[in-house]
Amino acid sequence: MRSRWERLGLRARVSLVFALGGLLLSVTLALVTLGFTRQSLLDQREDAAFASFNGNGRSVQTQLTEEADEAAIVAIVESLSTSRGEFPLLRVDDLWFARNNTRFSVEKLPPDLVMLVEEGNAATIRTTIDGVPAIISGILLSNSTRDAAYFEALLLDDVENTLSAISFVVLGAGVATTLLAAALGSWAARRALSPLGDVRRAAESLAAGELDTRLEPPADADLASLSASFNGMARSLEDRIERDARFASEVSHELRSPLMTLNAAVEVLNNNREAMPERSQTALGLLNDDISRFTQLVEDLLEISRFDVGTASLQTQPLGVVEFVRQAVHHSTRPDAAVLSTPEVDELVISADKRRLAQVIANLIDNADKYGDGAIEVQISLGDDTVVIAVEDEGPGIPEAEREVIFDRFSRGSAGGRRGYDTGSGLGLSLVAEHVGLHGGRVWVESRGDDRPGARFVIALPVGDPEEHE
Amino acid sequence: MGHRILTVEDDERIRTSVRLALEDEGYDVVEAESGEDALLAFGQDPADVVLIDIMLPGMDGFEVCRAIRKISDVPIVMVTARADTHDVVAGLEAGADDYLTKPHAPKELSARIRALLRRVRPADPGARHLVFGELEIIPDEGVVRVAGDEVHLTKTEFRLLVELGSNAGRVFSREVLLERVWGYGYFGDGRLVDVHIRRLRTKIEPDPANPRHVVTVRGLGYKLQA
Secondary structure (H helix, E strand, O other): OOOHHHHOOHHHHHHHHHHHHHHHHHHHHHHHHHHHHHHHHHHHHHHHHHHHHHHHHHHHHHHOOOOOOHHHHHHHHHHOOOOOOEEEEEEEOOEEEEOOOOOOOHHHOOHHHHHHHHOOOOEEEEEEEOOEEEEEEEEEOOOOOOOEEEEEEEEOHHHHHHHHHHHHHHHHHHHHHHHHHHHHHHHHHHHHHHHHHHHHHHHHHHHOOOOOOOOOOOOOHHHHHHHHHHHHHHHHHHHHHHHHHHHHHHHHHHHHHHHHHHHHHHHHHHHOHHHOOHHHHHHHHHHHHHHHHHHHHHHHHHHHHHHHOOOOOOOEEEEEHHHHHHHHHHOOOOOOOEEEEOHHHOOOEEEEEHHHHHHHHHHHHHHHHHHOOOOOEEEEEEOOOEEEEEEEOOOOOOOHHHOOHHHOOOOOOOOOOOOOOOOOOOOHHHHHHHHHHHOOOEEEEEEOOOOOOOEEEEEEEEOOOHHHOO | OOOEEEEEOOOHHHHHHHHHHHHHOOOEEEEEOOHHHHHHHHHHOOOOEEEEEOOOOOOOHHHHHHHHHHHOOOOEEEEEOOOOOHHHHHHHHOOOOEEEEOOOOHHHHHHHHHHHHHOOOOOOOOOOOEEEOOEEEEHHHOEEEEOOEEEOOOHHHHHHHHHHHOOOOOOEOHHHHHHHHHOOOOOOOHHHHHHHHHHHHHHHOOOOOOOOOEEEEOOOEEEEOO
């Protein structure tokens, strides 16, 4: 039992592995990048903030004299040099001084820090103010003549903005990397598997009868032996099939001269039939029947061997379908068979090989006559770009399982040899299939359209442009 | 006395059996086992119908056919291997009137011979003198003239021309011509008509590549016009 993973197919699996690898790599890189960037940005800002805090702290300490009143203190606070995001806060006695419109005030000071500072420590903590990360430093101005403490907050919105911009880029890069990895995997797998596709196509074309199919010698040395052995197999297959086909053709050819003699000699006997004793007449009857069967067999074999050696060719001419079928039925073993046609095919002219198509109709009628008891009906109608000719009999019909093999050479139906569906040579229906195939058409057998027992042999021939042929 | 049939066939057994069968039908059969023999026999005493197997050792059937055609308009039947090979067209172009494939029943052969002999007689007694511009046909006398000069046609070519001329301007399908000239039904080989039309054109058309009298009607057949 194959796992679901194996059912996915090699290409899909390789693509998936590449994509997962790409994803893992980009996630790791993103985390590391963001972490480092954040750390280094914060460190950098913290250093700057601390320098500014120290400078401002000293500056306050020197300016905060004994006699400085509230206005002077406000002026001190305003005079402090701060860069973007830095906010000073000064406590003198019980009064807190901040700048106007500031985002930082005494309410926002974390009590821990205030406690630490009031105990006499210089302290720095990382916290958030209104959801924005911030660094707040504080110091008790102990050397001053006044009771004062100085705080400075650095709001880090710009760092967050930078980080979120960076993570956006990193996320995009991650997605792109993952997709690229999947595409790369798919492409690499296809590249790696493309020789297999060639082999598959070559095998299919061999199976379809293109016996001269060969693989191009591959550029990759790894695949050279595969292609060499494939070509070797194809070559020996072709040789063998051609040898067999030639043999059948030559045997049939050689049989024609003796058959010619047999036909003429038995005719001479037939001319003197009346003068013969009854036993001889019976024997002569058997001879006649089997000579004509034998002649038919040799002719069918020759016909079919021309398909095998590839020398069968169409001699097309314009044919009025309805007239043609009527004539073919009229010349068949069952001239009484009914021919029905729909109005759309009345004027239809197709380009076809008259001799071959006449044999198709004759063989189908023969077949219906031999194995389907009762009336025979031939129907002509229009399909999709095809003309459909169906021959219906009133026999027992063909079981589903035999509907394909019935067109094989010398195939015999199931009903104990009584049914053979052929013209006596065992090749009748396979010739039908070959002739129809040469016309680019299709042949199949189905149940009768009206649910009565019986077989319905159908051929569908392409409706080309008869003007192409004169 | 029956008609004389010359059979050219290298296989003695076939030759003998065919002779016996044809003699039963009342024909007088002369056998030849090679092309050279056949020409010799024909020179001594011309036959009414010649039956030639294409596959002959030495001089092949096509050459024999051409050689006989040079000296006679006798009906010739070719025996070919297969109906769908180029041999048929080559045989007809060499001058054969009809062909049969091997093996065939003697009944088919005698039917062919009868059809060929039948058509030696003039076709339509009603038409006495047919004129199409410079082309002139006198069916009763078996004479065809182009611009006053008599043209020599084989009997099959003549019969074909008279069929076309007896109803000038009408389009004859291959099937109709096969039936009237060769005695075949609907399933006769249309190439018989095509090759004979080609042969006819080379004899009566001023420019056979651009025929003026015997014209092709695409998809329908042929007609004769002035």
